[in-house]
Amino acid sequence: MTRVVIIGAGQAGRRxxxxxRERDAEATIILLGEEPHPPYDRPPLSKAVLLGTxxxxxxxxxxxxxxxxxxxxxxxxxxxxAIDVAARQVVTEAGERIGWDQLVLATGATARRLRIxxxxxxxxxxxxTMADAEALKARLATRPRLAxxxxxxxxxxxxxxxxxxxxxxxxxxxxxxxxxxxxTPAISDRFAALHRDKGVALHLGCALTAIEPADGAxxxxxxxxxxxxxxxxxxxxxxxxxxxxxxxxxxxQDGILTDAQGRTGIPxxxxxxxxxxxxxxxxxxxxxxxxAWQVAQNQPVxxxxxxxxxxxxYDEIPWHWTDQFHWNLQVLGDPDPxxxxxxxxxxxxxxxxxxxxxxxxxxxxxxxxxxxxxxxxRLIAGGKALDAAALADIATPLRNFL
Amino acid sequence: MxxxxxxxxxxxxxxxxxxxxxxxxxxxxxxxxxxxxxxxxDVCTHEYALLSEGFCxxxxxxCPLHQACFDIRTGKALNEPAEVPVATYPTKVEGxxxxxxx
Ligand SMILES: Cc1cc2nc3c(=O)[nH]c(=O)nc-3n(C[C@H](O)[C@H](O)[C@H](O)COP(=O)(O)OP(=O)(O)OC[C@H]3O[C@@H](n4cnc5c(N)ncnc54)[C@H](O)[C@@H]3O)c2cc1C
Ligand code: FES
Numbered sequence: 001m002t003r004v005v006i007i008g009a010g011q012a013g014r015r016x017x018x019x020x021r022e023r024d025a026e027a028t029i030i031l032l033g034e035e036p037h038p039p040y041d042r043p044p045l046s047k048a049v050l051l052g053t054x055x056x057x058x059x060x061x062x063x064x065x066x067x068x069x070x071x072x073x074x075x076x077x078x079x080x081x082a083i084d085v086a087a088r089q090v091v092t093e094a095g096e097r098i099g100w101d102q103l104v105l106a107t108g109a110t111a112r113r114l115r116i117x118x119x120x121x122x123x124x125x126x127x128x129t130m131a132d133a134e135a136l137k138a139r140l141a142t143r144p145r146l147a148x149x150x151x152x153x154x155x156x157x158x159x160x161x162x163x164x165x166x167x168x169x170x171x172x173x174x175x176x177x178x179x180x181x182x183x184t185p186a187i188s189d190r191f192a193a194l195h196r197d198k199g200v201a202l203h204l205g206c207a208l209t210a211i212e213p214a215d216g217a218x219x220x221x222x223x224x225x226x227x228x229x230x231x232x233x234x235x236x237x238x239x240x241x242x243x244x245x246x247x248x249x250x251x252x253q254d255g256i257l258t259d260a261q262g263r264t265g266i267p268x269x270x271x272x273x274x275x276x277x278x279x280x281x282x283x284x285x286x287x288x289x290x291x292a293w294q295v296a297q298n299q300p301v302x303x304x305x306x307x308x309x310x311x312x313x314y315d316e317i318p319w320h321w322t323d324q325f326h327w328n329l330q331v332l333g334d335p336d337p338x339x340x341x342x343x344x345x346x347x348x349x350x351x352x353x354x355x356x357x358x359x360x361x362x363x364x365x366x367x368x369x370x371x372x373x374x375x376x377x378r379l380i381a382g383g384k385a386l387d388a389a390a391l392a393d394i395a396t397p398l399r400n401f402l
Numbered sequence: 403m404x405x406x407x408x409x410x411x412x413x414x415x416x417x418x419x420x421x422x423x424x425x426x427x428x429x430x431x432x433x434x435x436x437x438x439x440x441x442x443x444d445v446c447t448h449e450y451a452l453l454s455e456g457f458c459x460x461x462x463x464x465c466p467l468h469q470a471c472f473d474i475r476t477g478k479a480l481n482e483p484a485e486v487p488v489a490t491y492p493t494k495v496e497g498x499x500x501x502x503x504x
Contacts, residue, residue: 055449293468297483328466370465370466370467372457373466374469
């Protein structure tokens, strides 16, 4: 009987545990999580949780009794402190040694901290965990003037939620446009217009250099600019939790290096979810570490299959989404600004398809147009050359191009 | 008591093109498939999204938010992230009009 230990009881850890159970009724499955909560998905944290609306089934996807029913030994408040590769044991912070035949590292990431003077003030927060979300929600209830550092996905979601709660909101972004890492300039502009229209003050090309306490509040300094705020949320990306792996001698490079199915260089040790950097079929096997719900949802299933002895590389077309105010943005594949963008717009709905120099779809961006996600995914997977002029005609449904 | 509500002209409903509508508090997606007209609850059981705004083919409605699929004939959730089925409602066509029983 195999004994599998999974470190990290987040979305990826849960998905790996349940996929393993589906394949192996006998295996002992131990899921270690340092957080006090059973596994939850993070997307609602910056949206429904802050807003106080019902996250439906999107937060705690499984009921608490699910784990016992599936004989998944879920141990919360349990931090793994070391991996003893020679003895094939995990050492917990409390000093307990837990043996494994197969080990999965699903340790995720931590919010990146600002390294500038004043960033250690307790009014400077990040958002990664449920505890962070609850603390932020409590602070937002007093309607502080909020400064969000970082105009990426999480920063903008926090800005939108805080604005909807009636706060004065500033967003400081060092680049000259929003979400520069994942969308093209035209899409950035649309989102900038949305945020401004809702009363968010955007400060683009604004690199924060210091935060200073002033008159019971905080003064943010960026070049000549001074922005006063009562609360600061930093959303400048995540840092993968690779320390355990590194100490155990597993190769890491901004993520734990694995093959296409999550196997690390040490037999019997795998990495699942956002912490893994794997050769991605979509980018001709370039090693990629993707920070998205999709990866935490499906890559761990490929890991479970590897443990069960199946060959099934993880090769999905990348996809992620964000919700800001009443807008839903979905990004598929690689809508690189260097590609030609064909826009199919209809009021507040937009589908923009990125074509490479041979006319093949490589990526797509959808605003309030989830209906087009599946046809776009198929266009990208199909790899067929498309006629840009014909594609731009919204009278022709996308499925006609498949 | 469930009653029949007139929701559309039959000619209005095109194949695989869901119609989203509201009857009182209930949001419903009405879809014409090749073997008839079907009605399901329009609200995804994962988080909140209207299935009638999603992609439709082969008797399935796909949620526009996270792409969970539902069987339009039975309401069954076909793939993650949804687990819970959506309710289905009886339909009938009479005198060129479509009715849904809610
Ligand atoms: C606020 C927020 C909003 C997001 N919104 C979206 C969105 O709208 N769309 C989208 O596509 N993606 C979104 N994401 C990204 C997505 O949620 C993440 O990519 C996903 O959570 C990654 O899952 P994971 O399980 O790999 O890592 P994590 O969720 O980070 O889970 C890792 C777990 O391991 C635990 N752990 C770490 N080290 C140890 C240890 N030594 N011992 C024990 N436990 C340990 C951690 O405490 C954590 O619980 C969002 C992320 C955040 C933070
Ligand atoms: S809301 Fe429908 S799949 Fe998430």
